[in-house]
Amino acid sequence: MGSVFASAHTITFFTGSANAFARIVLNFTTTFATYPEGIYKGALRWIVYSIIPAGFIVFLPRRIFSAFTFKNAALLVAIDIIYILFGYWFFQAGLKRYESGNLIVTKL
Numbered sequence: 001m002g003s004v005f006a007s008a009h010t011i012t013f014f015t016g017s018a019n020a021f022a023r024i025v026l027n028f029t030t031t032f033a034t035y036p037e038g039i040y041k042g043a044l045r046w047i048v049y050s051i052i053p054a055g056f057i058v059f060l061p062r063r064i065f066s067a068f069t070f071k072n073a074a075l076l077v078a079i080d081i082i083y084i085l086f087g088y089w090f091f092q093a094g095l096k097r098y099e100s101g102n103l104i105v106t107k108l
Contacts, residue, residue, distance in 0.1 A: 001057050003087030004029070010087075013094030025052070033058040053083065 008025040011018040032040075032054035040048050040055075049055035056079050064072045 001029075001053075003083045004053055004057075007087045007090050010091045010094045013098045028052045029054050029057065053079075056080075056083075 005022065005026065008022040009018060011021055015021075029052055032048050032052050037055070037059040045055075048059075056076065060072060060076050060079075064076060
C-alpha cells in the first residue's frame with residue numbers, strides 16, 4: 001500500500017503538484033476496499049486488482065486469513081515485491097528527471 005501511495009506522489013516529479021491525484025488514489029483505494037469483493041465483475045475486477053490495488057491490500061489478505069494456502073500467501077508476497085520494485089523504479093526515474101531539470105551548468 002505504501003508503494004502505491006509513494007508512486008502516486010512521485011507523479012509530482014513529472015507534472016508538478018500531484019497532491020490532488022494522490023488524494024484521489026487514496027480515496028479510490030479506500031472506497032473500493034470497503035465493499036465486498038463479490039460485487040466486482042469483469043473489467044472493474046481487473047482494475048480493483050491492478051490499477052487500484054484494493055484487492056491486494058484487503059481482499060487477498062482476508063482470503064489468506066480465512067482459508068490459508070501457501071499459493072495465496074506466495075502470490076501476495078510476489079505482488080508486494082512487484083509493487084515495491086515498481087515504486088522504487090518510478091521514484092528513481094522521477095528523481096532523475098527532477099535532478100536533470102535543476103542542473104546548473106557553467107562553461108569555462
